[in-house]
Amino acid sequence: MKFFINNKYNKHILAIVTGAVILCFMALYNTFPMTFNSDSATYLNTAFSHGVTAHRPILYGLFMIFVSLGYSLWLVIGAQALIVSLVVYYFFAYFTPAKYRVAWFICYITLISFFMGGSFNVSWLMPDVFTPVCIMCMGLLLFAPQMSLRDLLVLSLILVVSIAMHNSHFYICMFLAVLLLLGSLLKSIKEKFNNAGIKLKKIVLVILLLVISNLFLSLVHYTYGGGFKASRGGPIFLMGNLVEMGLIDTYLAENCDQKQYELCAYKDSIPNNFLWAENSPIYIGGWGSNKDEYTSIIKDIVTTPKYLKAVVFKSAILSIKQFFHFDTGEAEVPKEWVSNTIIHLYPNHGERFLNARQSTDRLGFNFVNHTQKLIWAACLLACIIIFMLGKMEIKYRLLIVFILLALFINAAICGSFSGAYPRYQSRVVWLLPLPLLLYAAGKLDIKKMFRLIIGNERKKE
Amino acid sequence: MGAIVLCFAGLNNKFPLLTESSGIYINSGFTKEAPSDRPLLYGIFVAHSSWGKSLWLTIFSQALMLSLVLFYYFQYFSNSRYHVVLFAAYIFFITFFTPVSVWVSSISPSIFLSIAVLSSGLMLFAKKLSRRDYLILAGVIVFSCGIDVSYMLIISSLILLISVIFLFTRKNKSLAKISSGKRLSEIIFFAVLGWLISTLLLFLTGGNASTVYELNVSMLQNLPGINADVYSAILDETETFKALFHRYNDDVREFYLSWQRFEFLNINIYFYSQVFVLLLCLCLFIYFRKHLTGTLSYCLFVYFSLACIILLLISITGGDITGFKNTLTWILSLPIYFYIFKAENIEIIKKYIKTIHIPDSKTSYINT
Numbered sequence: 001m002k003f004f005i006n007n008k009y010n011k012h013i014l015a016i017v018t019g020a021v022i023l024c025f026m027a028l029y030n031t032f033p034m035t036f037n038s039d040s041a042t043y044l045n046t047a048f049s050h051g052v053t054a055h056r057p058i059l060y061g062l063f064m065i066f067v068s069l070g071y072s073l074w075l076v077i078g079a080q081a082l083i084v085s086l087v088v089y090y091f092f093a094y095f096t097p098a099k100y101r102v103a104w105f106i107c108y109i110t111l112i113s114f115f116m117g118g119s120f121n122v123s124w125l126m127p128d129v130f131t132p133v134c135i136m137c138m139g140l141l142l143f144a145p146q147m148s149l150r151d152l153l154v155l156s157l158i159l160v161v162s163i164a165m166h167n168s169h170f171y172i173c174m175f176l177a178v179l180l181l182l183g184s185l186l187k188s189i190k191e192k193f194n195n196a197g198i199k200l201k202k203i204v205l206v207i208l209l210l211v212i213s214n215l216f217l218s219l220v221h222y223t224y225g226g227g228f229k230a231s232r233g234g235p236i237f238l239m240g241n242l243v244e245m246g247l248i249d250t251y252l253a254e255n256c257d258q259k260q261y262e263l264c265a266y267k268d269s270i271p272n273n274f275l276w277a278e279n280s281p282i283y284i285g286g287w288g289s290n291k292d293e294y295t296s297i298i299k300d301i302v303t304t305p306k307y308l309k310a311v312v313f314k315s316a317i318l319s320i321k322q323f324f325h326f327d328t329g330e331a332e333v334p335k336e337w338v339s340n341t342i343i344h345l346y347p348n349h350g351e352r353f354l355n356a357r358q359s360t361d362r363l364g365f366n367f368v369n370h371t372q373k374l375i376w377a378a379c380l381l382a383c384i385i386i387f388m389l390g391k392m393e394i395k396y397r398l399l400i401v402f403i404l405l406a407l408f409i410n411a412a413i414c415g416s417f418s419g420a421y422p423r424y425q426s427r428v429v430w431l432l433p434l435p436l437l438l439y440a441a442g443k444l445d446i447k448k449m450f451r452l453i454i455g456n457e458r459k460k461e
Numbered sequence: 462m463g464a465i466v467l468c469f470a471g472l473n474n475k476f477p478l479l480t481e482s483s484g485i486y487i488n489s490g491f492t493k494e495a496p497s498d499r500p501l502l503y504g505i506f507v508a509h510s511s512w513g514k515s516l517w518l519t520i521f522s523q524a525l526m527l528s529l530v531l532f533y534y535f536q537y538f539s540n541s542r543y544h545v546v547l548f549a550a551y552i553f554f555i556t557f558f559t560p561v562s563v564w565v566s567s568i569s570p571s572i573f574l575s576i577a578v579l580s581s582g583l584m585l586f587a588k589k590l591s592r593r594d595y596l597i598l599a600g601v602i603v604f605s606c607g608i609d610v611s612y613m614l615i616i617s618s619l620i621l622l623i624s625v626i627f628l629f630t631r632k633n634k635s636l637a638k639i640s641s642g643k644r645l646s647e648i649i650f651f652a653v654l655g656w657l658i659s660t661l662l663l664f665l666t667g668g669n670a671s672t673v674y675e676l677n678v679s680m681l682q683n684l685p686g687i688n689a690d691v692y693s694a695i696l697d698e699t700e701t702f703k704a705l706f707h708r709y710n711d712d713v714r715e716f717y718l719s720w721q722r723f724e725f726l727n728i729n730i731y732f733y734s735q736v737f738v739l740l741l742c743l744c745l746f747i748y749f750r751k752h753l754t755g756t757l758s759y760c761l762f763v764y765f766s767l768a769c770i771i772l773l774l775i776s777i778t779g780g781d782i783t784g785f786k787n788t789l790t791w792i793l794s795l796p797i798y799f800y801i802f803k804a805e806n807i808e809i810i811k812k813y814i815k816t817i818h819i820p821d822s823k824t825s826y827i828n829t
Contacts, residue, residue, distance in 0.1 A: 244718060246711035272717045310711075317517055320465065324472035370730055373473075374557055381553040384462070388546050419718070420475055449817045 012089070015102045019085035019109040024077055026113075027123030030363060032349070032356035033073045034331045036423070038276075040125040041334075041341035048345060052226025054291075055233035057217055060127035060165045073125060073346060080129050081122045083158060085109065087136045090151065091434065094144040096441035104441035108434065115371040116430040117328035124331070128427040130162035134169050135406045135431060137162065138176065141206055143399055145197045159209050164217035167231050168413055168424075170210060175409045176402075177207050196395040234417070236282065239294040240275040241419045242301065245314040251301055259300075261293055315416040322415030323408060326425035328372060329365030331358050372429065379432040392439065399435040407432065463528035463552040468520055471566030474726055476712070476719035477516045478692055483568035484701030487708050493666045501666065502607050502659045503570040508708075516568060516709060523572050524565045528552065530579045530601060533594060534795065537587040538757055541804040551798055558738050559791035560731040563692070570608045571788045577605035577612050578768045579792060581620065581648045586760060599651050606655030613656040615775070619768050620649050692726055739790050742797045753800060761796035769793065 027033045035041065039056075046053050047061025067079045092105040112118030121129045137159035141152070163169040181203050183189040193199075217230040242248050248263075248270065256264035263270075263281055271277035282290055301307040334342075339359070343350035357363045383400050386392050407428055414424035440446070471477045485496045490508030495501040510522040535548040556562045564572040580601045584590065590598070606613040624645045695701050695716075706713055720726045746753065746762060753759040769789050 244714050246714045249714075250711065272714050313515075317515070321472050321475055324469055325475060327473075366727065369727075377553050377557045381550055384549050385546050388549070389543075443818060445817045 011102065012093075015105055016082065016085045016089050019089065019105060020078065020081035022106070022109050022113050023081040023084055023119050023122040025123070026119040027074070027077045030123065030331075030357045032353050032358070033077045034120070034124045034356075034358050035334050035338055035342070036124060036126050036330060037332070038335060038338060041338040043125070043127075044345055045341055050224050052221050052224050055236065057164060057167060057221070057230070058224055058226065059161075059217060059220055060130075062220070063161075063165070064125065068346070071346070072349060073342075076125060077123055083133055083162075084118070084122055084129065087133055087140070087155070087158065088434070090140050090144070090155065091136065091438060092441065094140065094147070095438040100441060100446070104437060108437045111375070111433060111437075112430040115368065116375055116433075117326070117368065117372060117426045118430040120328045120331075120365075120368070121427050121430075126423075127165035128423060130165040131169060131172070131410065131427045132431050134159055134162040134173055135176075135403070135410075135428065136434075138173055138206055138406075139399065139402055141209075142180070142198050142202050142402070143196065143395065156209055159206075160213040160216060163210060163213040164220070164230070167234070167237075168410075168418070170214055170230065171413050171417075172406070172410050174207070174210050175413065176406055177203060177210060179405065179409075180402075181207070192394055192398065196398045198398065235291055235295045235298055236275065237418050238298055239282075241318075241417060242298070242311070243270055243274040244272065244419050245311070245318070247301065247307060247310055247314070248297070250310075251297065251307060255300075261297065262290075263293065263297070315412075318415035318420050319408070319412040322411035322420040322425055325420050325422050326372070326376070326429040327365070327369050327422040328426045329363070329369065330421075330423045330426075331363055333361050334359055376429055376432060379436055382436055383432075393443070396435060396439045396443075399438070403431050403435055463532065463549065464521060464524035466552050466556050467524035467528055467562055467565045469556050469566070470560075470562040470728060470731075471517075471520050474566070474720045476716045476721065477520045478563060478567040478569075478721060478726075479695050479701050479705070479716075480567060480569050480692065481695070481699060481701055484699065484704035486568060486570070487704040488700070491708055495663055495666065500570075500609050500659060501663055502604075503573075503609070505662070506604075506608070507568060511709070514709070515712060516705075519568060520566050526601060527561075527565060527572060527576055527579075529597070530576055530583065531795075533583055533587075533598070534579070537583065537590065538761075538799060539802075539804075541802065541807045543807055547798075547802050547807075550802075551795070554798070555791060555794065558731075559735045559794070560728065561791055563728050563731055564788055567692075573605040573608045574612050574615065574772075574788055575792055577602060577616050577652075578619070578765065578789060579795075580605065581616055581652075582761060582764050584648055585620075585623070585644050585764070586757060599647075602648065602651040603655040603658065606652040607659035607662075608655075610656060610659075611775070613652045615768065615771055616652040617649055618771050619764075620645055620652070622767060622771075623764070692721060692728060693724070695722065735791060738794055742793045745797050745801075749800060756800070758796040758800040761799070762793065765789075765792045765796065 042053070043056065043061040044064055045061075046056070046058055047065045052058045063079075064073070064076050068075045088108065089105055092101050092108075096104055109118070121132070137155045140155050141147075141159070144151075147155075163173055180193075180198070181200075184193050184198070184200050184203060214230045218228045221230065222228040239248070242251075249267070252261070252264055252267040255261075256267060262284075266281040269279075271280050274280050274282060301311060339354065342353050346353075353359060383404060386397065386400065390397075407425070410428050411425055414421070418424070465472075482499065485499050486504040486507050489496045489499065489501055489504030490506070491504075491513075493501075493505070496504075506522075507516075507519050511517075511519045531551065532548055535544040535551070539547055541547060561572075561575070564575070580598050584595070584598050584602070587594075602616070606616055624642075627642060627645065695705075702716075705716060716722060750759075753762070772789050
């Protein structure tokens with residue numbers, strides 16, 4: 001056993017597997033992988049029926065089907081946990097000395113699994129877990145010094161696949177990459193980038209991978225008869241958010257006299273949950289047939305200064321709101337058709353699914369939500385203090401900026417285009433302690449710290 | 462940034478927090494008619510600070526005012542060169558361990574009592590107050606006391622009590638740091654001025670002065686009841702919802718999606734943790750009392766404690782002690798915080814961090 005652990009590669013593998021098991025905590029506690037609303041079942045159904053829907057990419061459904069081997073959804077959770085564990089481990093491998101690497105890695109995994117939403121996201125049958133994965137892959141490709149070819153290929157592959165899992169990923173990562181590219185064009189920032197090892201060619205490589213991912217998803221959709229198009233339902237999601245902002249009410253009230261939109265017939269009865277309410281006018285004709293009309297309304301709104309001003313103001317509020325709105329635990333009791341889908345596709349696990357804590361309404365998230373808020377606040381404060389003092393090594397400071405930017409861009413894109421919902425921010429909020437822990441692992445002598453505390457205590461005695 | 466963090470409860474709720482009386486204030490601000498059981502100034506503040514557009518701007522204004530007053534505290538009273546860092550840390554502390562963020566994020570005047578007490582404390586104890594800051598603080602006191610007659614009474618009683626102690630026992634250690642006796646009269650003047658302006662405003666809008674000097678027509682009777690329960694779901698039939706619908710129609714859909722509306726709001730934790738914070742502060746005060754005596758932290762602690770006691774007495778005479786969860790106890794943490802993070806202690810912490818810090822290295826760790 002000792003020989004097994006002492007072997008360099010076995011040690012890495014053992015650490016990653018241990019991390020993955022800890023990350024599955026919420027699924028193990030629930031006694032079954034968790035589902036979200038109707039979405040998890042929709043992903044499975046569309047992939048099984050080989051049909052591309054108007055509002056979601058098909059890739060996550062395919063991922064679930066292939067990885068589960070049509071046998072068990074535990075394999076999906078296992079794969080998600082392994083991917084997250086691997087990428088996090090890469091961070092510790094590139095940023096911390098070997099001596100306490102595994103200990104620090106397990107420490108971080110434990111923190112995000114038991115006290116933040118990390119384990120919940122891994123244990124959920126939703127593509128949300130791939131958002132932090134693509135942000136971390138981007139971070140590694142940009143910041144990791146002297147990356148080996150093997151690691152470069154592995155991370156590039158994970159980045160390409162994880163971006164294709166959800167509509168928002170491409171925009172979040174592209175926005176982030178373009179910001180970095182613009183930064184590298186400014187002399188003062190370029191110098192800082194050079195000191196931190198962020199080279200222009202690395203940024204270009206990331207952008208190239210993003211484009212490849214988009215093409216890859218388009219190709220997958222084309223193969224399944226959904227046309228050569230990656231993003232699905234963009235204008236409809238934006239329309240839903242404009243309804244929630246209250247702008248569509250104003251727009252229709254002021255314009256229905258001159259413009260003959262079909263939506264005008266429903267202007268006094270548009271439900272708040274425009275996208276998913278059964279009585280929503282969107283379901284008279286469906287997503288596809290309403291797309292042109294909604295696109296034209298959106299175009300009119302964003303090209304009219306009066307409405308644009310309101311859109312910008314509301315989007316800013318939504319972005320800030322989304323940044324601060326990150327409660328974990330959107331796992332309500334599954335609806336009947338979700339249960340039916342799971343039982344139909346995985347009949348050997350039907351009973352376990354029906355007896356799970358989520359299905360029997362025995363799941364609570366108050367503790368995790370409270371600790372998550374406190375950890376988030378402590379980390380944000382630490383980041384602010386670091387920037388006020390300005391004494392930390394530039395590489396770590398830029399890594400903090402990168403993570404904070406990613407968190408804010410995620411909030412801005414999700415908040416502005418889809419609405420402020422806790423799951424959008426809860427999926428990435430557990431990345432905030434990562435750069436701080438990497439710094440602590442690489443730059444603080446923890447042993448000496450404890451020795452000093454104990455020493456002081458002894459002196460006092 | 463401090464103001465944004467202070468709005469955390471509102472941002473987390475996805476909409477400013479509303480109480481059943483928020484609607485009364487919103488309506489009175491637009492109609493300029495004094496409600497029968499509330500003062501008018503806060504309603505006007507809501508209407509103007511929101512620009513008639515969004516209640517987010519109102520809670521941000523409240524947060525900005527509190528953040529500014531707290532910032533002045535650190536600027537004038539902290540002897541550490543890291544006072545901005547300490548200020549940021551304190552803002553995070555009160556946001557996540559006390560219900561301050563809940564009050565700041567509410568369409569309710571309750572936060573102005575804390576602002577009034579803090580501003581008067583600053584004016585009383587800050588010796589080298591610049592002219593600009595003096596005028597700003599005076600404005601804040603005038604405005605906060607004008608919000609409610611009970612705030613004016615609390616501040617006036619507090620200052621009168623301090624004056625009596627100051628007159629008879631000039632060498633009293635608890636008041637050793639008062640900048641000058643003149644300031645005592647100035648604060649009372651500003652508090653009364655606020656009340657007079659509020660009365661004048663009421664006359665100008667055709668109201669009756671009795672609505673500002675009758676004690677039962679103020680926040681006073683509602684103070685004891687301020688706790689997590691007042692933030693229950695606002696239903697469509699309530700005056701608050703109707704006011705929101707008529708005055709901020711664009712915000713109604715946003716409100717429909719808020720946690721408060723869905724009854725998902727979980728703010729009890731802040732009220733519980735405040736109790737622990739209060740107990741901790743009292744324990745620390747007793748533990749350090751020998752070192753604290755005569756220091757600024759000691760004077761501030763006595764001043765804030767007196768303010769809390771006056772509020773408590775008023776609540777008892779108001780007949781409701783059971784629901785007493787006042788809006789003021791959190792400020793007791795401020796003087797203790799100053800004491801813990803005084804410059805000497807910061808230097809010790811700095812030295813400690815330096816000792817455990819490993820020097821920078823540019824090598825990759827992957828091969829080690």
